[in-house]
Structure formats: C-alpha cells, structure tokens
Amino acid sequence: MIVLVLALAGGLGAAARFLVDSAIERRSRLSVPVGTLVVNVTACLAIGLLTGWLGAAADAGPLATVLGVGFFGGYSTFSTASVEAARLLLDGRGRAAGAHAAGMLLVCLAAGWLGLTLAT
Template identity: 35%
Template sequence: MALVSALTVGIGGAVGAVSRYAVGLAVERRALDTAAVNVAGSFVLGVLVGITPANSVALAIGVGFCGAFTTFSSFAVETVSLAEDDGIRSAAVNAVGTLVAALAAALAGVALAGTV
C-alpha cells in the first residue's frame, strides 16, 4: 500500500473514531448510540458509492471514516448484552431493527447520490 493511501485512510479513520466517541458521549443509552452510528455510516457510505468519487476520497471517507465510525463488534456485544439483561425480544428488536435501518439508509444514500 502506498504511503499516501495509508495516511489518507489513517486521517479518515482518526476523524471517524473521534466522531464515534462523540456520539457515544452524546447518546448515553446503550445500543442506541451504536445503532445511530451504524445507520448514519451506512447512509454516508451509500452516498459515497452512489457518487463514485476519486480514489483518495473513497479511501478517506469510505475506508477510513466509515470504517472507524461504524462498529459491528459493539453492535454484536450490545445485542448479546441486551439478550442477557432484557431478554431475547430486546436483542432481536435491536438486531433486526439496526440491520433494516442500516440497509435502508445505505439504499437511501445511493438513491440520493443518483439524483445529485
């Protein structure tokens, strides 16, 4: 990987990680913050895919920012934790709801980019 590409991903990742942390501080409700970043990140990535930007922009935003901002591992752990604490129904609502919302957001992003 070229040094410039690695730095581009790193800068985008740093911004994404700090943004993810800020959302976690602002939304102090378990699983809701993770769902919010996963849906928002899916939308941003959908827009990015829809406009097919230059490679460096795709690396910075798609790989770097969205990769660090969204969080599948936290989603998985929080879903298991919800199952343990609140029951299978809460965990299922979180899992299915987040997945459906994230897919809809990605589709909306692609559709929006197609009209821009």
C-alpha cells in the same frame, strides 16, 4: 502516503463515533443502546451517498477510500452492535436483543439504499 491518510481518517471516524454515541446515550431515556444505532445508520446513509456521488468518478479512488474505508469505517461499528445485542441476551432480554440486531440490520440497509438513491 495513502496508508497514513487512511489511518488518520479512521482515527478521526472513531473519535467522531465516540462523541456522537456518548452524546446520544447521555440524553437517551431508553433502556436499549440507541447511540450505536444512530451511528451505524448515519454511517450507512453517508457511505451510500459517497458511493453514489463518487462511484462513477474515475479519479475518486483515493478520496473514496479515505472517506469510505477510513473515516466511515472508523465511524461505524458492527462489533459494538454485536456486543450490545449479546449483553441484552445475557441480561435475559432476548426480545430486545433480537429487535436491536434485526432493527439495526434493516434500518442500516434502508439508510444505505436511501443514500445511493439520493446520490444518483
């Protein structure tokens, strides 16, 4: 049963990612893909909060798995961020690709840390 709930949560997370990313990209005037950045940063913040809140609870296993692995696993997207950086490189925009990749890593780490800090 947990596998089905996990799959459903992952699908819902992927749908949420699509909606958030699409809404941001429609409004963005920047020439770099900010929608994926926003999605990944909010996912890292949420996973940090979830880990802090549920990590100490002995009976939070299935809930933590469904939300963390399922929903936020489907919501976040490292592969899209990698493809976007590669596309920037192919377009001859090496600086933008490096800034996108390094910025994504640093901001996502900071968001995860912030989530853990706020939850504890």
